[in-house]
Amino acid sequence: MSDQPSKQSPGGVTPEPTVSTEVAERRAVDRYPFTAAVEVIDCRTGSQISARTADIGLAGCYLDMINPFPEGTLVQLQIHIGKSVFEISARVAYVHAGLGMGLIFTDLTMEKVSHLDSLLSEIRGQGDSLADSSPPARSTKSSSPEQGTPFANLVRLLIRKGILTEQEGAKLLPDSRL
Numbered sequence: 001m002s003d004q005p006s007k008q009s010p011g012g013v014t015p016e017p018t019v020s021t022e023v024a025e026r027r028a029v030d031r032y033p034f035t036a037a038v039e040v041i042d043c044r045t046g047s048q049i050s051a052r053t054a055d056i057g058l059a060g061c062y063l064d065m066i067n068p069f070p071e072g073t074l075v076q077l078q079i080h081i082g083k084s085v086f087e088i089s090a091r092v093a094y095v096h097a098g099l100g101m102g103l104i105f106t107d108l109t110m111e112k113v114s115h116l117d118s119l120l121s122e123i124r125g126q127g128d129s130l131a132d133s134s135p136p137a138r139s140t141k142s143s144s145p146e147q148g149t150p151f152a153n154l155v156r157l158l159i160r161k162g163i164l165t166e167q168e169g170a171k172l173l174p175d176s177r178l
Contacts, residue, residue: 029157030057031055031056031057031060031061031062032055032056032057032120032124033054034053034061034119034123035052036079036080036081037050037051037079037080038050038051038052038053038063038078038079038080039051039080040063040065040069040076040077041076041077042073042074043073043075043076043089044073044074049065049067049069051065051100054100056116056119056120057116057120058117058120058150058154059105059108059154059157059158060093060103060104061079061102061105062100062103063101063103064099064100065099065101066099067098068097069101070092071093071094071101072091072092073092074090074091075089075091075092076088076089076090077089081119086112086115086116086119088105088107088108088112089106090104090105090106091103104163108158108172109172110172113154113172151172152173155173156169
């Protein structure tokens with residue numbers, strides 16, 4: 001859901017991040033247009049709804065759906081990407097009645113961030129990634145994310161917003177100070 005006209009490359013990929021005016025100032029991580037089928041499961045009731053992603057980023061996504069869950073609802077997402085399914089937990093951050101809902105991912109592990117980062121690199125049409133693409137080796141300091149990388153900045157932001165605890169952040173960034 002973008003307020004800006006969409007510019008597509010010859011391959012049909014829109015490299016510009018989407019930013020709705022209502023959420024632009026609150027969003028700390030860019031989202032990119034991305035359409036995929038998704039199953040949304042309410043963690044409390046188990047009710048399941050099919051939807052479509054409209055955009056996605058390292059910290060969350062927006063789902064187009066007629067009957068969104070209420071703000072604050074914890075959900076499990078099963079995003080269908082090609083022949084695979086990417087599962088991640090999220091919390092409903094905001095709702096547009098009859099249109100959809102914005103979600104914040106809540107269980108960002110190194111593996112999930114790496115998977116999302118690879119997906120975003122494909123969406124942007126770039127070979128590089130936003131985060132370290134391989135999980136850090138516990139035995140060497142050189143393979144963990146550097147203190148100033150976008151991944152490290154994202155982890156710190158998630159801690160400040162109360163989405164991750166400092167202990168969870170320390171596991172994701174074992175060799176840097178939070």
